[in-house]
Amino acid sequence: xxxxxxxxxxxxxxxxxxxxxxxxxxxxxxxxxxxxxxxxxxxxxxxxxxxxxxxxxxxxxxxxxxxxxxxxxx
Amino acid sequence: xxxxxxxxxxxxxxxxxxxxxxxxxxxxxxxxxxxxxxxxxxxxxxxxxxxxxxxxxxxxxxxxxxxxxxxxxx
Amino acid sequence: xxxxxxxxxxxxxxxxxxxxxxxxxxxxxxxxxxxxxxxxxxxxxxxxxxxxxxxxxxxxxxxxxxxxxxxxxx
Amino acid sequence: xxxxxxxxxxxxxxxxxxxxxxxxxxxxxxxxxxxxxxxxxxxxxxxxxxxxxxxxxxxxxxxxxxxxxxxxxx
Amino acid sequence: xxxxxxxxxxxxxxxxxxxxxxxxxxxxxxxxxxxxxxxxxxxxxxxxxxxxxxxxxxxxxxxxxxxxxxxxxx
Amino acid sequence: xxxxxxxxxxxxxxxxxxxxxxxxxxxxxxxxxxxxxxxxxxxxxxxxxxxxxxxxxxxxxxxxxxxxxxxxxx
Amino acid sequence: xxxxxxxxxxxxxxxxxxxxxxxxxxxxxxxxxxxxxxxxxxxxxxxxxxxxxxxxxxxxxxxxxxxxxxxxxx
Numbered sequence: 001x002x003x004x005x006x007x008x009x010x011x012x013x014x015x016x017x018x019x020x021x022x023x024x025x026x027x028x029x030x031x032x033x034x035x036x037x038x039x040x041x042x043x044x045x046x047x048x049x050x051x052x053x054x055x056x057x058x059x060x061x062x063x064x065x066x067x068x069x070x071x072x073x074x
Numbered sequence: 075x076x077x078x079x080x081x082x083x084x085x086x087x088x089x090x091x092x093x094x095x096x097x098x099x100x101x102x103x104x105x106x107x108x109x110x111x112x113x114x115x116x117x118x119x120x121x122x123x124x125x126x127x128x129x130x131x132x133x134x135x136x137x138x139x140x141x142x143x144x145x146x147x148x
Numbered sequence: 149x150x151x152x153x154x155x156x157x158x159x160x161x162x163x164x165x166x167x168x169x170x171x172x173x174x175x176x177x178x179x180x181x182x183x184x185x186x187x188x189x190x191x192x193x194x195x196x197x198x199x200x201x202x203x204x205x206x207x208x209x210x211x212x213x214x215x216x217x218x219x220x221x222x
Numbered sequence: 223x224x225x226x227x228x229x230x231x232x233x234x235x236x237x238x239x240x241x242x243x244x245x246x247x248x249x250x251x252x253x254x255x256x257x258x259x260x261x262x263x264x265x266x267x268x269x270x271x272x273x274x275x276x277x278x279x280x281x282x283x284x285x286x287x288x289x290x291x292x293x294x295x296x
Numbered sequence: 297x298x299x300x301x302x303x304x305x306x307x308x309x310x311x312x313x314x315x316x317x318x319x320x321x322x323x324x325x326x327x328x329x330x331x332x333x334x335x336x337x338x339x340x341x342x343x344x345x346x347x348x349x350x351x352x353x354x355x356x357x358x359x360x361x362x363x364x365x366x367x368x369x370x
Numbered sequence: 371x372x373x374x375x376x377x378x379x380x381x382x383x384x385x386x387x388x389x390x391x392x393x394x395x396x397x398x399x400x401x402x403x404x405x406x407x408x409x410x411x412x413x414x415x416x417x418x419x420x421x422x423x424x425x426x427x428x429x430x431x432x433x434x435x436x437x438x439x440x441x442x443x444x
Numbered sequence: 445x446x447x448x449x450x451x452x453x454x455x456x457x458x459x460x461x462x463x464x465x466x467x468x469x470x471x472x473x474x475x476x477x478x479x480x481x482x483x484x485x486x487x488x489x490x491x492x493x494x495x496x497x498x499x500x501x502x503x504x505x506x507x508x509x510x511x512x513x514x515x516x517x518x
Contacts, residue, residue: 318392330376330379356379358443360409363439
């Protein structure tokens with residue numbers, strides 16, 4: 001896969017904090033620990049936000065790529 | 075499949091308790107007994123939650139991967 | 149297909165009673181008579197439930213796998 | 223395709239009356255005249271039902287498989 | 297493709313008048329001028345109907361197959 | 371690809387004015403400058419319409435094929 | 445991939461400002477820094493707009509192609 005692919009911009013953030021917006025409008029923020037080419041990914045020390053308020057915290061959460069709208073990388 | 079793939083983080087939880095959020099906003103919590111690369115999975119001694127309340131209990135439930143939003147792993 | 153695949157847990161229930169939840173929130177309960185790897189399946193002596201009430205009965209019903217949310221196996 | 227596949231249960235009903243539930247909650251009832259492995263099918267002398275009332279009649283209707291929820295076979 | 301396939305019933309209507317129901321509940325009625333195996337099709341001298349009323353007329357319209365619910369063939 | 375394919379009817383309109391209806395009910399009208407077999411296409415000097423009123427104008431807009439309901443060709 | 449493909453019109457805008465409309469009706473505007481053939485793309489110095497008002501700003505955001513309705517290129 002070329003280094004210029006959009007998904008590579010995600011891989012470069014391994015261990016950094018990212019925010020992931022899902023189709024149900026919730027946002028998950030946490031440390032990116034794994035990702036694949038389908039945008040499936042895992043976040044560590046994650047929190048779930050709704051309307052900018054924290055709703056829950058998770059040690060590790062696996063997010064399914066096909067429900068992602070966008071990812072705030074930096 | 076590489077050990078670094080997000081789906082591998084799920085496989086490592088076999089027999090552990092996980093929570094699965096579906097597109098219809100219900101959550102299933104139970105012991106992970108099977109999973110595949112499409113995130114299809116089975117839970118044993120599972121309960122179905124809606125707004126943090128238990129709605130039903132199941133000996134064994136098979137969840138279709140393509141309706142999963144996220145999985146709380148640890 | 150490995151015996152450890154989630155779909156195998158469904159196959160093991162052939163002739164047993166299962167409950168299938170669809171995306172439109174209806175539940176079908178009946179004897180599993182056929183299933184394939186896409187979760188397409190047939191139920192014999194089936195009833196359709198909405199909010200725990202029986203709405204209709206069917207001798208044999210074919211359910212399309214891609215509209216299934218989950219299957220209560222045991 | 224194995225004779226045990228769910229779709230085979232549909233093929234066995236060629237020329238018989240079946241009812242097809244679509245994602246928009248309408249039901250089509252008619253004589254099954256053609257079907258394929260994607261559940262695309264044609265009904266002859268078909269009627270369209272909504273809330274158990276006949277809304278329209280058709281000499282021949284082609285139904286797209288990927289919008290089918292379930293099929294009442296017998 | 298076998299002559300018994302459902303899509304063949306559509307091809308046999310080339311130049312005839314058909315009605316196409318879309319997922320957004322609109323109906324297009326016109327002369328079938330082209331179709332392919334994905335149910336993509338073109339209608340000539342077409343009208344768009346909503347609740348049985350004509351909303352617009354088109355010289356030629358191309359309809360995307362994956363948004364079709366059903367096609368009234370004859 | 372056969373000249374009889376529905377998508378060919380679109381290609382024949384290169385540089386002509388077409389109207390494209392999207393799943394969110396908006397219509398884009400403009401000069402067709404590019405298209406591919408997935409119905410991805412670009413319009414030049416385009417306007418976005420909602421309920422027959424112009425909402426915005428664009429020098430060039432790229433429309434994703436899988437959200438198209440239909441295309442008014444002529 | 446042919447130079448005439450619609451996706452090529454996007455590639456030609458690398459480093460330029462584009463606006464991307466998503467299925468949830470939000471618009472992202474920013475400098476296009478990466479894109480692929482699935483319309484996955486990254487924007488730098490991006491802002492998120494709802495009803496023409498800025499809701500948030502991002503250093504870099506990765507947008508999933510399959511949730512894009514259209515892209516305002518020029």
